[in-house]
Amino acid sequence: MARTTNSDTLPFVDSRYELSSLAGQRVRDLNGGAEPIVDKGTDKPTVIALREIATGKLDVGNLRHEFVQSYKEVPTSGEDETSLEIKSEDPLLREIDAELENALIAEPMTEAELEDELDDSLADAA
Numbered sequence: 231m232a233r234t235t236n237s238d239t240l241p242f243v244d245s246r247y248e249l250s251s252l253a254g255q256r257v258r259d260l261n262g263g264a265e266p267i268v269d270k271g272t273d274k275p276t277v278i279a280l281r282e283i284a285t286g287k288l289d290v291g292n293l294r295h296e297f298v299q300s301y302k303e304v305p306t307s308g309e310d311e312t313s314l315e316i317k318s319e320d321p322l323l324r325e326i327d328a329e330l331e332n333a334l335i336a337e338p339m340t341e342a343e344l345e346d347e348l349d350d351s352l353a354d355a356a
Contacts, residue, residue, distance in 0.1 A: 234277065238284040252290065253279045255297040 236246060243249045256279035260266060267282045282288040 234280045234284045239280060242283055242286055242288075242290050248294075249283070251297055252293050253283060255293055255300065256282060256288070258300075259296070 236249065239249055240246070243252060253276065256264075257275045260275040260278060266278050267287045268278060268285060270278055273281070283290065
């Protein structure tokens, strides 16, 4: 394939928007060290990604999953981190921040504990 066009790739994706999103994800993968499926030659990663999609050899479903997951990842505090940064100068706000931090790091509630907590919150609101 000397030149890849949109019409070459559209049978493998749902739309041009999806094509650009998936090609961008594949470029990030290639720049991160993934091995190209097609002969790389002197082409840039963008052209390689489009050529891979156009050949049909690339697992587009897996690429879709990678793309979605890349936006779902949420940074979490590691176990070696002792504290989240508390910026407030007000002692009351610092205390609230510390309580929230401890709640985030603590063990998750059981379903029964969660229901009890919700019942208490609803009773307080009424």
